[in-house]
Structures are given as structure tokens and as C-alpha cells.
Amino acid sequence: xxxxxGRKPTRSWAELVPPVCAGVLIVATLAVIVFIAxxxxxxFLVHGVSPREFFFSTxxxxxxxxxxxxxxxxxxxxxxxxxxxxxxxVLLAAPLSIMTAFFIVEIAPSAGRRIIQPAVExxxxxxxxxxxxxxxxxxxxxxxxxxxxxxFSVLAGGLVLAVMIVPTIVSVATEAVRSFPPEAxxxxxxxxxxxxxxLRWVVFPxxxxxxxxxxxxxMARAFGEALAVQMVIGNTHTVPRSLLDQTITLTSGITxxxxxxxxxxxxxxxxxTMALVLxxxxxxxxxxxxxxxxxxxLR
Amino acid sequence: MKxxxxxxxATWAFWLTAAIILAVLALFVGYILYRGLPVLSPKFLxxxxxxxxxxxxxGPQLFDSFYLLCLSTLFTVPLGVGxxxxxxxxxxxGRLLELIRTSTETLASLPSIVAGLFGLLVFVNxxxxxxxxxxxxxxxxxxxxxVMVRVTEDSLRAVPSSLREASLALGxxxxxxxxxxxxxxxxxxxxxxxxxxxGRALGEAAALxxxxxxxVGALDFHNWDITSPRSxxxxxxxxxxxxxxxxxxxxxxxIPDIRRVADGTAATLVLVVLLFNVAVRWFTxxxxxxxxxx
Numbered sequence: 001x002x003x004x005x006g007r008k009p010t011r012s013w014a015e016l017v018p019p020v021c022a023g024v025l026i027v028a029t030l031a032v033i034v035f036i037a038x039x040x041x042x043x044f045l046v047h048g049v050s051p052r053e054f055f056f057s058t059x060x061x062x063x064x065x066x067x068x069x070x071x072x073x074x075x076x077x078x079x080x081x082x083x084x085x086x087x088x089x090v091l092l093a094a095p096l097s098i099m100t101a102f103f104i105v106e107i108a109p110s111a112g113r114r115i116i117q118p119a120v121e122x123x124x125x126x127x128x129x130x131x132x133x134x135x136x137x138x139x140x141x142x143x144x145x146x147x148x149x150x151x152f153s154v155l156a157g158g159l160v161l162a163v164m165i166v167p168t169i170v171s172v173a174t175e176a177v178r179s180f181p182p183e184a185x186x187x188x189x190x191x192x193x194x195x196x197x198x199l200r201w202v203v204f205p206x207x208x209x210x211x212x213x214x215x216x217x218x219m220a221r222a223f224g225e226a227l228a229v230q231m232v233i234g235n236t237h238t239v240p241r242s243l244l245d246q247t248i249t250l251t252s253g254i255t256x257x258x259x260x261x262x263x264x265x266x267x268x269x270x271x272x273t274m275a276l277v278l279x280x281x282x283x284x285x286x287x288x289x290x291x292x293x294x295x296x297x298l299r
Numbered sequence: 300m301k302x303x304x305x306x307x308x309a310t311w312a313f314w315l316t317a318a319i320i321l322a323v324l325a326l327f328v329g330y331i332l333y334r335g336l337p338v339l340s341p342k343f344l345x346x347x348x349x350x351x352x353x354x355x356x357x358g359p360q361l362f363d364s365f366y367l368l369c370l371s372t373l374f375t376v377p378l379g380v381g382x383x384x385x386x387x388x389x390x391x392x393g394r395l396l397e398l399i400r401t402s403t404e405t406l407a408s409l410p411s412i413v414a415g416l417f418g419l420l421v422f423v424n425x426x427x428x429x430x431x432x433x434x435x436x437x438x439x440x441x442x443x444x445x446v447m448v449r450v451t452e453d454s455l456r457a458v459p460s461s462l463r464e465a466s467l468a469l470g471x472x473x474x475x476x477x478x479x480x481x482x483x484x485x486x487x488x489x490x491x492x493x494x495x496x497x498g499r500a501l502g503e504a505a506a507l508x509x510x511x512x513x514x515v516g517a518l519d520f521h522n523w524d525i526t527s528p529r530s531x532x533x534x535x536x537x538x539x540x541x542x543x544x545x546x547x548x549x550x551x552x553x554i555p556d557i558r559r560v561a562d563g564t565a566a567t568l569v570l571v572v573l574l575f576n577v578a579v580r581w582f583t584x585x586x587x588x589x590x591x592x593x
Binding site: 011012014015017018019020021022024025026028029030031032033035036039096099100102103107108111112115116118119120121122123125126127128129130132133134136137138163166170194195196197199200217220221223224225226227230231251254255258259263272275278279282283285286 | 302303305306308309310312313314316317319320321323324327328330331334377378379380381382384385386388389390398399401402403404405406408409410411412413414416417419420421424441444448472473474478498501502503504505508509513542543545546549550558561565568569572573575576580
């Protein structure tokens with residue numbers, strides 16, 4: 001916006017409102033970080049649990065009495081569970097979503113815009129508990145009947161999360177593919193490439209940073225999702241040995257126990273530490289996607 | 300010849316993925332509606348919920364969902380539009396702008412359970428309100444602000460600069476231009492933002508478990524005294540939304556007809572989402588027409 005020099009700008013008190021609103025955004029973000037960190041660090045600072053125990057021990061006995069050695073707060077099962085379901089979800093969703101993005105932009109733009117994109121938007125809007133409920137009443141039952149086990153499993157969690165993150169990955173990846181300049185495509189075609197060769201060797205490498213950003217955002221969503229996973233994963237404090245085993249994640253652990261523990265106890269504070277881990281990982285994902293986006297050829 | 304075959308195979312693969320996406324959506328929505336629609340009746344939608352007996356409805360949950368939605372919209376819209384005006388019309392490139400962008404991004408990717416825990420610390424405990432709709436509404440605001448800001452900023456930036464210049468040339472101040480020219484033109488975009496955030500607010504559950512609470516309490520739907528703890532309108536009473544209800548009956552429900560209640564509630568949620576989706580489409584279409592007509 002051009003400023004009007006040479007004329008005294010008439011200011012109104014209302015002009016104070018926009019900067020204040022923007023300030024609220026900053027203050028709220030800082031408050032979230034400070035409050036969660038203050039609580040989350042108590043496990044290490046107040047209860048004297050070593051970070052090594054918290055991150056690398058699988059012994060989770062948060063209510064063990066002092067005679068028996070006090071609470072054991074090894075959060076490794078939660079961390080492994082989160083990583084496994086997230087990894088599985090990304091493995092399933094990423095190829096499908098990236099292909100869909102190419103379909104929308106390059107293969108069938110009109111069907112893409114009129115049918116696939118609206119479909120993806122509807123998937124994006126479905127509440128996560130509804131995903132969890134369908135996972136519980138269909139996927140868990142299906143796994144129990146056809147693969148054995150209880151049905152509550154890493155596999156069920158991964159499948160539910162995969163469906164949930166497809167819309168996130170598709171929408172960001174579609175933007176990335178669309179940003180590719182048409183002249184370069186025409187040049188490739190004019191040199192005699194087939195459409196597949198052009199997509200594979202010209203468009204794909206150029207938009208790869210954008211596609212990776214899309215996958216990271218999907219990963220972040222999967223890692224932070226709580227209830228849908230919690231409903232289908234069984235929530236046992238064990239490290240799974242197969243895809244059909246039950247496990248627990250950081251988010252589902254917090255959801256289950258936060259209501260039953262007393263503020264200030266070691267158990268309760270361990271849950272806050274898990275929240276802090278979630279927060280740090282989501283910040284890490286932001287930094288990662290920014291770094292990759294900056295490396296992009298097209299930006 | 301070989302490259303032609305590869306091209307054909309690839310094209311088939313792309314069509315197949317698109318078909319898979321459509322099939323997933325159709326199966327998903329189809330299944331929920333197939334199971335849930337037969338449950339829906341006025342008695343289910345508006346009836347009292349039961350905690351141990353069968354035959355309960357979701358009346359209070361339906362009310363709480365929309366009431367919470369209205370409360371959070373009350374905070375989200377002014378804050379979001381204000382911040383968007385700042386970003387689109389006032390902010391200059393620099394440290395401050397970077398800080399605002401980073402904050403927005405951080406809030407946008409905040410796991411909702413973490414936002415809920417922050418709400419538990421600040422809006423539930425620190426304020427002394429306890430589990431309350433107000434605490435839930437503030438957490439929803441926190442989660443929805445980034446979306447509201449982005450959508451509003453985009454629609455403000457889409458307003459043709461000829462309109463800004465015309466208004467300034469006629470002697471209007473910058474604020475008059477924003478208030479009387481830019482905002483009205485961008486209005487359909489802002490409404491789109493409101494509907495998108497409303498859809499997210501209706502579906503959110505993890506952030507509400509420990510802020511708005513997981514029970515509806517004993518509500519008296521004839522009591523409109525906003526300060527009474529039994530009045531549905533009291534913003535400082537605990538409340539349970541439909542999304543939380545789906546989770547709650549499945550994890551801790553003692554009713555014998557969990558399946559029926561969950562199916563019906565899920566179908567109601569999906570129907571509302573579909574409705575909102577259509578509304579967003581309509582308003583985006585209007586915004587485009589208005590901008591082109593301008």
C-alpha cells in the first residue's frame with residue numbers, strides 16, 4: 001500500500017485494533033509454549049527423572065509406591081507407538097496422495113476440479129472422532145476377523161490415520177504441482193517426451209520440495225491426532241512386535257490418563273512432558289518444511 | 300514403443316488412484332449415512348441423552364455443539380479479521396511480520412490435544428472457571444484463528460487495487476477505505492472463513508475433553524436466566540459436544556445402545572459437514588463473481 005506523504009494522514013482510534021489482534025496471535029503462541037514447557041519440564045526438574053530414563057526406558061509404572069522405588073516414567077512405548085502409526089500412515093497415504101495431486105493437475109484437470117478436489121475437501125471436513133468410530137466399528141472388526149488378534153492394532157491406527165491425512169497431503173501437493181510453469185512442460189513435450197516421461201523427469205524433480213513439504217504436513221497431522229488413534233489402537237503400554245499388536249501413542253496416553261491423575265504428581269507431570277514432546281515435534285516439522293520449501297527450484 | 304507403453308500404464312495408474320480416493324470417500328460417507336440415517340428422528344435429535352439406559356437422544360449435545368460454535372465464532376471473527384487487516388494492509392516486511400507468520404504457523408500445526416491442555420491450565424484452572432463452555436470456546440478460537448486469518452487475508456489481497464486507489468483518490472482515509480470498500484467486497488471470503496472454522500469447531504473433540512468437559516449436566520431448557528448454572532445459555536457451565544459424545548460413549552459409555560447413539564451422532568456430524576461444504580462452495584462462488592464484477 002502506498003503511503004500518502006505530503007498530506008497529514010487522518011488516524012482513527014479504530015486503526016489500533018488490527019495491530020492489537022495481530023499481537024494477540026504472538027502472545028497466544030508464546031503463552032502456549034511457555035505454559036506447556038513450564039509444566040513439561042517439571043518431570044526432569046522437580047521429580048528428578050533423567051531425560052535418558054524418560055526417552056529410552058520402556059518401564060512405565062507411574063503409580064509405583066515409594067517403597068518399591070517410586071514412579072518409573074519410561075515413555076519409550078508411547079514414543080515408539082506414535083512413530084510407528086505415523087510412519088505406517090505416511091507410507092500408505094503419501095504415494096496415493098501425490099499421484100492424486102498429479103491426476104488433478106495434469107491427467108484430468110476437469111474431472112479433478114469438479115469431482116476429486118471436492119471429494120478430498122469433504123474427507124478433510126469429516127471430524128476425527130467419526131474416523132475413529134468407523135475405524136472402531138469397521139476396520140478393527142475386519143482385522144480381528146481376517147487377520148486374527150484383537151483387531152485393536154498398529155495396523156488399524158495406521159489405516160485410520162492414512163485416510164485422515166490424505167486430504168492434507170493432496171491439497172498441499174496439488175498447489176506444488178500447479179506451480180510448475182507450463183512452458184517447461186510444453187518444451188519437454190515438444191522434444192518428443194510422452195506425458196509420463198515429462199511428468200517423471202521434468203515436473204516431478206522440480207516440484208519435489210513442495211511434495212516433501214506436503215508429506216511433512218501430513219506427518220505432523222498424523223503425529224498430533226489423538227482421539228481417532230486412541231479409539232482403535234488398544235492402548236497397552238507395550239512395544240508392539242507386529243502390525244497386529246496393540247500399542248499406545250503419546251496423544252492417546254495423554255487423553256486416557258489426564259482426567260484420572262492429580263495435578264502436580266509425577267504421573268501427571270509425565271503427561272505434560274509428553275505434551276511438550278508433541279509441541280516440540282510439531283515445531284520441528286514447521287522448521288523442516290520451511291527449510292525444504294526454501295530449497296525449492298521454483299521459489 | 301516401450302515409452303508409449305509406460306505412458307499408458309502410468310495413465311492407468313493415475314486413474315486408478317483417483318478411483319481409490321473416490322471409493323474411500325463413497326464407502327466412508329455411505330457407510331456412516333447407511334448406519335446412521337435410520338437412527339435419526341426428532342426424538343433422537345432433540346431428546347435427552349441417557350447415561351445408563353437405552354433410548355437416549357443427543358438434544359443437549361446438539362445444543363452444546365452449536366452454542367459452543369457461536370461462542371467461539373464471537374472471538375474468532377473479530378480477532379481473525381483484525382489480524383488479517385493488519386497483515387494485508389499495514390504490515391511491512393521485517394522481523395515483526397516474520398514473528399506473526401511464525402506464530403500463525405505454530406498455532407496452525409498445534410496438535411489439538413496440546414491446545415486442550417493449554418486451555419486446561421489457563422482457561423480452566425488459572426481463571427477458576429472450571430470445565431466450562433467459555434474455556435472450550437477460547438481453545439477453539441486458538442485453533443481456528445490461523446485459518447480465519449489466512450482466508451480473510453487472502454480475500455482482502457484479492458480485492459483489485461483499482462478499488463483502493465479510487466477510494467483514496469476520492470479523499471477517503473485508509474481506515475475508511477478498509478471499512479467501507481475492502482471489507483464489504485471481501486465479505487463473501489470472510490463468510491467462507493467463518494463456515495470453514497465453524498466446521499472445524501463442530502468436529503473438534505480432543506481439545507474440548509479437558510476444557511468444555513465431557514458431560515452436559517442437568518440442564519433445564521425452560522430456564523433462560525444466563526447466570527443460572529442450570530440454564531443452557533450459561534457460558535460458564537460445563538458442556539459436551541456431539542463430537543465429544545461419540546468418543547465418550549465409546550470409551551466410557553455405560554448405555555446398552557452405544558452403537559445406535561454413536562451411529563446417529565456420527566451421521567448428524569457428517570450431514571452438518573456436508574451442508575457446510577455446500578455453503579462454502581456457494582460463498583466462494585459469490586466472492587469470485589463479486590471480484591470479477593468489480
